Amino acid sequence: MLLHAVFIVITMVSYIQSYPSYLDEIPNGYNVKYKPCADDDPVSWLAVGHVQKQASDTDRNKFGERFAYYNNTWTLELCNEDSDLDGVTNGVELGFTCTQSNIDTWADNPTSLTLGTPTGHPGICEPNTGTCVEQNANLTLPVCSTAAGKK
Numbered sequence: 001m002l003l004h005a006v007f008i009v010i011t012m013v014s015y016i017q018s019y020p021s022y023l024d025e026i027p028n029g030y031n032v033k034y035k036p037c038a039d040d041d042p043v044s045w046l047a048v049g050h051v052q053k054q055a056s057d058t059d060r061n062k063f064g065e066r067f068a069y070y071n072n073t074w075t076l077e078l079c080n081e082d083s084d085l086d087g088v089t090n091g092v093e094l095g096f097t098c099t100q101s102n103i104d105t106w107a108d109n110p111t112s113l114t115l116g117t118p119t120g121h122p123g124i125c126e127p128n129t130g131t132c133v134e135q136n137a138n139l140t141l142p143v144c145s146t147a148a149g150k151k
């Protein structure tokens with residue numbers, strides 16, 4: 001019984017600790033925030049590739065699905081994609097200029113790059129209004145009646 005409990009605790013710790021390594025694989029991974037509506041304060045979202053901001057969540061958002069498709073690697077293709085279909089590329093949302101040179105530097109020595117400020121969340125269509133409401137259908141988010149206000 002005790003051995004079983006120890007195994008569960010070790011498994012849970014390993015599971016929870018797996019997310020920070022992915023945050024190191026994308027630019028500004030620890031600085032991604034989500035802003036549901038224009039007048040909201042941004043909310044930190046450490047589970048960048050998941051539908052909930054908590055690190056224990058396992059369901060991937062569209063950015064998480066695409067990140068997995070590229071073998072959990074920040075690539076030029078992923079940088080240039082707009083995974084959440086909000087009209088802004090993943091690179092812009094993560095404060096990264098999408099060039100092959102920058103991608104190569106990111107792979108070899110990421111701390112040598114000067115990153116920009118993240119402008120949004122790469123896996124959640126923002127603001128959550130209009131066509132974004134459909135794109136975010138699998139997410140539990142407040143819906144904005146306009147770009148600025150909530151319903």
Ligand SMILES: [Ca+2]
Binds near residue numbers: 088
């Ligand atoms: Ca986007």
